[in-house]
Each structure stands twice: as C-alpha cells, then as structure tokens.
Amino acid sequence: MIVPPGRVEAQAEGEVGPVILTVALNTALDITHHVPALRPGTSHRVAEVTERPGGKGVNVARVLAALGHEVTVTGFLGGTTGRILRDRLTGVPHLTDALVPVSGTTRRTVAVVDERSGATTRLNEPGPVITHAEWSAFQEVYEDLLASASAVALCGSLPPGVPVGAYAGLIRTARAAGVPTLLDTSGAALRRGVAGRPDVLKPNAEELAELTGSHEPLRATQDARRRGAGAVVASLGPEGLLAVTPEGRWRAAPPHPLHGNPTGAGDSLTAGLLSGLVEHRPWPDRLVRAAALSAATVLAPVAGEFDRRAYEELRTGVTVSREASAA
Numbered sequence: 425m426i427v428p429p430g431r432v433e434a435q436a437e438g439e440v441g442p443v444i445l446t447v448a449l450n451t452a453l454d455i456t457h458h459v460p461a462l463r464p465g466t467s468h469r470v471a472e473v474t475e476r477p478g479g480k481g482v483n484v485a486r487v488l489a490a491l492g493h494e495v496t497v498t499g500f501l502g503g504t505t506g507r508i509l510r511d512r513l514t515g516v517p518h519l520t521d522a523l524v525p526v527s528g529t530t531r532r533t534v535a536v537v538d539e540r541s542g543a544t545t546r547l548n549e550p551g552p553v554i555t556h557a558e559w560s561a562f563q564e565v566y567e568d569l570l571a572s573a574s575a576v577a578l579c580g581s582l583p584p585g586v587p588v589g590a591y592a593g594l595i596r597t598a599r600a601a602g603v604p605t606l607l608d609t610s611g612a613a614l615r616r617g618v619a620g621r622p623d624v625l626k627p628n629a630e631e632l633a634e635l636t637g638s639h640e641p642l643r644a645t646q647d648a649r650r651r652g653a654g655a656v657v658a659s660l661g662p663e664g665l666l667a668v669t670p671e672g673r674w675r676a677a678p679p680h681p682l683h684g685n686p687t688g689a690g691d692s693l694t695a696g697l698l699s700g701l702v703e704h705r706p707w708p709d710r711l712v713r714a715a716a717l718s719a720a721t722v723l724a725p726v727a728g729e730f731d732r733r734a735y736e737e738l739r740t741g742v743t744v745s746r747e748a749s750a751a
Contacts, residue, residue, distance in 0.1 A: 443496050446498075452479045453476075454533050480691050488698065524561060529552055570603050576603055578605060588616050604624075626656075632644045635648055642666065693717065711744050713739065
C-alpha cells in the first residue's frame, strides 16, 4: 500500500471502523480578510485575517471530523503553501491526512468579508499543474484507500493537468469497490462526472441550471437524475434544499434566514449528507442534518467550521416536507 508523507495509519491504536473518504484534488490555503466596508479601487485596512486548510474536500473532512466521524482526506498538495496546509491539518482529531505530494505549489484562495453588508468576495487561484505521473500515483493511493472507506465525497474543481473526466473515472472505481459516492463540483467536471453515475449529486442552483439548462429547480433536479445521478440534493439558497431520490422527493429549510459568511456552507451540507448516509439514516433525517449544518456554517467565521450551538438549535427547527408525487 502506498502511504504518502503525512499519512497517519487510522488503526495505529486499536481497531477503527470504516472511514469516510473525501477527495480534494485542488486543495487550497484559505485566507479570509475582514474589512469594515469593501470599496473597489481603494486601499483597505484589514480588521482580521484567518488562514485555514481548504478546498471543498478538505472543508468537508474537517466538518465530518468535528462531528466525530473517522475521515481520510486525499488529493494533491505541494510547495510552501502545501506544507502550511499539511501543518494545519496535523493533530485534528478523527482526521487522517493522505494527501499526495506534487512538484507544483498548492493554490491560495482569498475571501474578503465586507462586515458592513455581510457580502463575501472570493479570489480563487487555479492550482498547480498535475503531471501524468502524479495523476497515476494519486489513482493508486485512491484505490488503496477505498478498501477501508464507507463512502467517498469527490469535491471541488480540477487542477490543471487532471483529465476533465477524472471524477467519472473515480466514481466508477469506487462503485467497483462497492463504495457509495457523492459528487460536488461544477462546469465541465460536473457534466462529465454525472455520467459516472454518482449515488448522490449535490449542486447549487447555478450549477444545476448550468448542467441541465433549466432554471426551474424541480425539473432541473429530475433531469440531473436522468443524466446518471442516483439522488440529487440541490441547494437553493434561502429556499433551502430540494432532494429527488429513488425513495421520493423532499424539501427542507431552516426556520429563518441567517446572515453571515456563506463560504463553506455547501461543504457542510455535503458533510451532513455523508454523515447521514454512513449512519443509514432515512432521507428526511439526512436533510435535517445537512440543512442545519449548512445554516450553522453561515454563522462561523471561516469555511470548514460551524457554530455548534446554532447547529443543535437549528436541528429542531428545520422543516422537511415530502412532495406528493414520487421521484
């Protein structure tokens, strides 16, 4: 078995059950600046700066670990930024680092939070160029990790050099190993990835419209299922969640709108869905957990974290209603 540097064996101290695997091919060091008011074209005094390991798959892993799930994160990292990211993951309870080193440098993302309006402006770098040899090495690590995985989340953009159909191939590899998959990406990676037939697809409203050409959520979600997804859970912003599954379809929403930093809310939603999946919860329970985690993340200062007290309160207030007709 190939064990990348930084990997800690999950069973070093006693037997540990199957873990959730998250894939973050385009990891990042997330840098968040808070300014009193953002004015384009001017200088700003930054009131607060935070740095966290990021990329959608890393954020999902951190939320799952905070919920007490054993989780392994894999993907790529490199350069000085990659070393900082790895250092920030060291010592996180329940989280195993299986990131694969590459010759390029891990990207940074910069979020600027306007404290007056609450709006967040994001600048996302493209990520390092991945060579053919590095992509092949990752696939070997991924296949090894599937042996102990209870579910896989494939999240985020693809760095340069990774084939556009990469997610579809990784989904098929997981299916051959009997491991359920969740896909959360956008653009061409989403269009190609859904053909791999993920068990769960988690787009937001914009991604769903881009995939299907329809801005009507129910029609678009049903179309996404026809394209190959087993179930589709669409995040519709203030309107909550719409889930179309083989067991039926549901809508879920928090008790009231929340204002704050929405960065990472979708990643917490993914973590909630995976948590419910591996615990074999019925769909309404999964949606309550996902909606509450997503909303509680809006109240947290950075992605990959959530306000735990708000999460516990919101779980009792999320409403889930079943649509009359079957999916």
